Amino acid sequence: MFTTFDIIDDILGLKGAVDRFFNDTSTYGRRFDLPYVNVYEKGDSLVIKAVVPGVKPEDVDIQLIDNSLVIEGEKKADYTDKPYIRKERSFGKFKKSVRLPYRVDPGKVQALIQNGILTVHLEKSEDAKPRKIEIR
Amino acid sequence: MTKDVRNNVIRDDVVLVPPADIYENEECFVLRCEMPGVGKGDVEATINNNELIITGRVNPEEGEDRSPVYSEYSLRNYQRKFRVDENINAPAITAALENGVLTVTLPKSERVKPRKIEIAFEK
Structure with missing residues (x-):
């Protein structure tokens, strides 16, 4: 079915893996806590x-704490009890705090998962916006 | 906050290999692969010469009018190839995309499905 090993492919794959390790650590390398943010x-x-x-949207919780946005949630495993040929995805709880450059209006926060x-x-x-002060 | 600003451009020549889970049941093989940022019309699964190719296209985040101030990831187009053998009923393959996870169902062809064999007993 899905061929899981082929010796030539594995050797070439290993070469690719070594190359990637040294040259391409920037993308999706675990430099940051999950989830990655922009x-x-x-x-x-x-x-x-x-x-x-x-x-799922119902498994994510977003909070404003001081001047940080805290994203907390759980990626629930969708594993079945059937035999797996490959398991590469990861699951589990996550929590990440993103510092905001200024105070935000808590009433105007909108979130969506797409x-x-x-x-x-x-x-x-x-009150974080600059205000001009009249001089009398 | 450290600033790590990258170009907000999708390069065509660099693809990301999406992580995948594959499991098997009596009827089919099921492949789940993570492609965040790919919308419904932008994913393609083709089977050709026993090679299943999954591609997903992403659009640059936000418009050019918004500048990135902090960046930990950049979206890339996705591509991954899987070798499958002849025991797949290729025309019956189905795929669905939900929350950035693509599920491809590859039904087994009739001749490899487990079958119960009726045993006739003499009276």
Whole structure:
């Protein structure tokens, strides 16, 4: 069925694995805690994205604590009791805190999970915006 | 916060090999593979010469108007090849995408399915 070993492929695969280890550690190398996040900024709004494939929206909890956004959740295993030929995916609980560059308005937080990516929209809070002071 | 800003561009020549789980039951083989960022119309599974090729295309995150201030990942297109043998009923392969996880169901062809053999007894 799915051929799991073929000696030539394994040797070439090992070479590839060694090459990747030395040359390509930047992508998906475990340099950061899971889930990986990106932060985008535009004007007074922030967008935080996190990679959460296979995580259901009801299993994710987002909290604003001080000036951090805490993403906490569980990626539940979808294993069956059938025999597995390959098991490469990982499951489990995760918690990650993302420091925000400024205070955000807690009433204007929007979050959504689409295609395995969590997107959180945040707006800068009014009292964090610069204010012009009148001189009398 | 350390800044690690990369180009928010999807390169065509670099693909990511998505991690996969494969299990087997009496009826079929089931393959699950993680492709976050791939939408419904952007995934393709083809079978050709006993080679199952799964490809997924991703779109750059956000528009050009938003600048990345911190980055831990960059999305890449996905591709992975699997060798399958002739005992797969190729026309009956189905695939579904949910929450960034692609599930491909490869039914076994009739002749390799386990079959109960009726034993006739003499009276």
